[in-house]
Amino acid sequence: MILLIIAVVFGFWYGSRLALNTQYPMLAVASGSMCKLPGSYCDGWSHPFERTLHVGDLIVVEGVDVSDIHAAPYPDGDIIVFHQLYSEELIVHRAIEKRTENGNIYFVTKGDGNAGPDQPIPASHVIGKVILRIPWIGHLALIMRNSSGIYLIIALIAILIVVELIIPVFKEKKPETEQKENVNKPSET
Numbered sequence: 120m121i122l123l124i125i126a127v128v129f130g131f132w133y134g135s136r137l138a139l140n141t142q143y144p145m146l147a148v149a150s151g152s153m154c155k156l157p158g159s160y161c162d163g164w165s166h167p168f169e170r171t172l173h174v175g176d177l178i179v180v181e182g183v184d185v186s187d188i189h190a191a192p193y194p195d196g197d198i199i200v201f202h203q204l205y206s207e208e209l210i211v212h213r214a215i216e217k218r219t220e221n222g223n224i225y226f227v228t229k230g231d232g233n234a235g236p237d238q239p240i241p242a243s244h245v246i247g248k249v250i251l252r253i254p255w256i257g258h259l260a261l262i263m264r265n266s267s268g269i270y271l272i273i274a275l276i277a278i279l280i281v282v283e284l285i286i287p288v289f290k291e292k293k294p295e296t297e298q299k300e301n302v303n304k305p306s307e308t
Contacts, residue, residue, distance in 0.1 A: 120283050121276065141182035141247045143200065147257030148176040148211060152230030153198070161232070168254070170194045171231045172211065175258040179251035185224055185242040190217040193231050198249040201228070201240050209246065212237060 135144040153172035154161035161173050171194070172178065180200050189197045196213045203210050212228035215236060219225075225239040262268040 121279065139179070139181045139247070141180055143180055143209065143246055146178050146180060146200065146209065146211070147260035148172045148174055148178060149261060150174065152233055153211060153213070154232045155193070156232075172198065172249075172252060173254070175255055175261060177253040177255075177257040177260070178211065178249045179253070180247040181250045182247040185226075185245055188214055188217070188226070188245070188248055190214040190226060193229075199226065199228065200246040200249065201226070202244045202246065204238060204240060204244070210237075211249065214248075 132144075136142060138144075151161035151174050154169075154174070155171055156169070178198075178200075188199060189195070192215050193213060196215050198211060199214050200209055200211050202208070210228070212230045212233075214226045215229050216227035217224065218227065218239060224242040226242065226245065227236050227239050229236040263272065
């Protein structure tokens with residue numbers, strides 16, 4: 120049972136990577152830079168269907184050609200995922216402008232909740248664009264980022280083992296004599 124669950128999870132992950140043409144087909148939103156609402160409303164629980172992203176949203180990312188990315192201010196521009204300029208950290212912001220300089224394409228991005236735009240990023244840093252947002256589900260991935268989340272997964276696996284393997288061993292079986300009597304007894308019809 121456990122091996123089947125692991126096979127399904129890994130099969131789904133690698134299958135979605137292949138189908139969506141990106142190494143990062145699903146991500147959890149970890150910061151509130153895309154939220155336009157004030158204060159604690161960016162948690163995603165109070166306004167889950169706004170046209171932007173909240174902390175705890177699960178986003179589905181599709182790898183696309185950069186010419187297919189529509190750059191425009193909120194709410195019309197595509198939300199893209201890209202590597203930050205001098206690190207491997209992934210950023211999720213809206214493409215607000217597309218520029219061509221010396222034959223290279225650059226995107227100016229901005230978090231919907233940020234005051235100003237980011238530095239232009241080269242198109243080579245773009246991972247893909249967000250094609251689907253699922254409210255709240257990303258909180259599970261965010262919980263598993265820390266050590267307490269790992270302990271939670273280990274506890275769930277232990278509970279699964281107990282339920283599937285150990286409990287059936289201790290269930291009462293019918294005594295063999297009752298089973299034999301039921302088999303040899305003629306039916307009344």
